[in-house]
Amino acid sequence: MRIVLLLCLITTTLFAQEPTAARISKHIDYLASDKMKGRGTGSKENVKAAQYIAKQFKKYGLTPRGTDGYFQEFTAKVRRVVVPDSLRKTVNVIGFLDNGAPNTIVIGAHYDHLGMGLQGSSLDSLPQGKLHNGADDNASGVAGMMELAHYYANNDVKEPYNFLFMGFGAEELGLQGSRYFLNNPTLPLSSLDYMICFDMIGRYNPDRGVGIGGYGTSSDWPAIFKGVTSPIKFFTDRPGNGGSDNAAFYAKQIPVLFFHTGGHPDYHKPTDDPDKIDARSEEAILKLAITVINNSLTHDKLPFTTVK
Numbered sequence: 001m002r003i004v005l006l007l008c009l010i011t012t013t014l015f016a017q018e019p020t021a022a023r024i025s026k027h028i029d030y031l032a033s034d035k036m037k038g039r040g041t042g043s044k045e046n047v048k049a050a051q052y053i054a055k056q057f058k059k060y061g062l063t064p065r066g067t068d069g070y071f072q073e074f075t076a077k078v079r080r081v082v083v084p085d086s087l088r089k090t091v092n093v094i095g096f097l098d099n100g101a102p103n104t105i106v107i108g109a110h111y112d113h114l115g116m117g118l119q120g121s122s123l124d125s126l127p128q129g130k131l132h133n134g135a136d137d138n139a140s141g142v143a144g145m146m147e148l149a150h151y152y153a154n155n156d157v158k159e160p161y162n163f164l165f166m167g168f169g170a171e172e173l174g175l176q177g178s179r180y181f182l183n184n185p186t187l188p189l190s191s192l193d194y195m196i197c198f199d200m201i202g203r204y205n206p207d208r209g210v211g212i213g214g215y216g217t218s219s220d221w222p223a224i225f226k227g228v229t230s231p232i233k234f235f236t237d238r239p240g241n242g243g244s245d246n247a248a249f250y251a252k253q254i255p256v257l258f259f260h261t262g263g264h265p266d267y268h269k270p271t272d273d274p275d276k277i278d279a280r281s282e283e284a285i286l287k288l289a290i291t292v293i294n295n296s297l298t299h300d301k302l303p304f305t306t307v308k
Contacts, residue, residue, distance in 0.1 A: 017150065019282075021282070023147060024143045027142065027143035028139040028202065030052060031049055031139035031143070032134055034131060037116060038131055038133060040114060049167075050091050062096060062165060063097070064095065066093070070094060070095055072091055073090070074089075074092070075087050075088070076176045092169055092180065093169075096162065099163075101162045102191065104193060105192075105194060108165070108178065108195060109138055109168065110177065110245055111168070112172055112173075113133070113134030127270075132270050133270070136200050136203050138198075144259070147286050182251075195246060195255070195256045196289065199258070200263075200267075201286075202278060210261050211260050212235070212257055212258065214257040215257075216240065217256050220296075221257075224296045232284045232288065240255070
């Protein structure tokens with residue numbers, strides 16, 4: 001009877017830590033609210049977004065792994081629409097779950113967006129001065145990254161890998177945050193097993209399904225995905241060098257996976273708002289990601305494969 005009760009308690013604890021649509025919505029509603037003014041690189045709202053991520057990392061008990069606590073500051077070149085290019089300070093936000101293992105899995109998402117249409121690549125015909133909330137791109141991915149941080153930090157399981165959770169700055173300006181980290185790593189790159197990138201996972205289309213890129217970047221991915229099922233439709237794609245910050249890791253010969261729900265008419269427009277997010281489907285996507293990650297834990301460090 002005691003064993004049964006213990007198993008029930010463990011199962012209940014694990015379920016309590018799993019991603020939930022309610023927490024996903026809470027994160028997205030904050031990051032993509034009008035008061036955050038699109039989280040443009042160098043803005044005070046971009047700083048608030050970074051502080052919000054760091055606050056969650058601290059709440060989950062992650063160890064700071066930046067150069068100043070959770071923050072790794074760098075200078076981004078901001079390409080703006082109506083004034084000359086400029087340099088602005090921004091940060092990567094980095095939290096570490098130390099399981100005492102030799103190798104580390106990276107889970108990342110970029111938290112910046114296009115601000116008020118004065119930087120980046122808005123697809124609106126007249127973007128200047130228009131609020132680009134970036135709910136799907138990429139508040140949805142940041143929410144996903146933080147939900148996995150919450151899960152692995154609180155599931156009472158000591159996995160045989162460490163986890164590095166990262167909120168990247170200045171992705172919209174050319175993957176500048178992830179590239180800066182890879183050129184100035186706060187962990188040895190040789191210890192990084194693989195990288196999972198969440199970018200635009202909030203607009204699930206059941207006809208298309210969620211795409212998982214990078215399937216060809218390691219010869220071990222087919223075995224890891226074998227038998228994986230989900231209540232949502234998903235498909236894999238071999239290339240790892242496109243889409244988002246995963247491309248920067250792929251360039252350093254680190255295996256990657258890139259989760260995304262595809263493009264839509266609101267992409268890079270002022271209409272990418274929180275009320276269009278499908279949080280329940282994102283919850284299912286994150287549970288799918290956890291299944292894949294947990295399957296990978298029985299494998300040795302993944303070999304890298306160049307995708308032709």
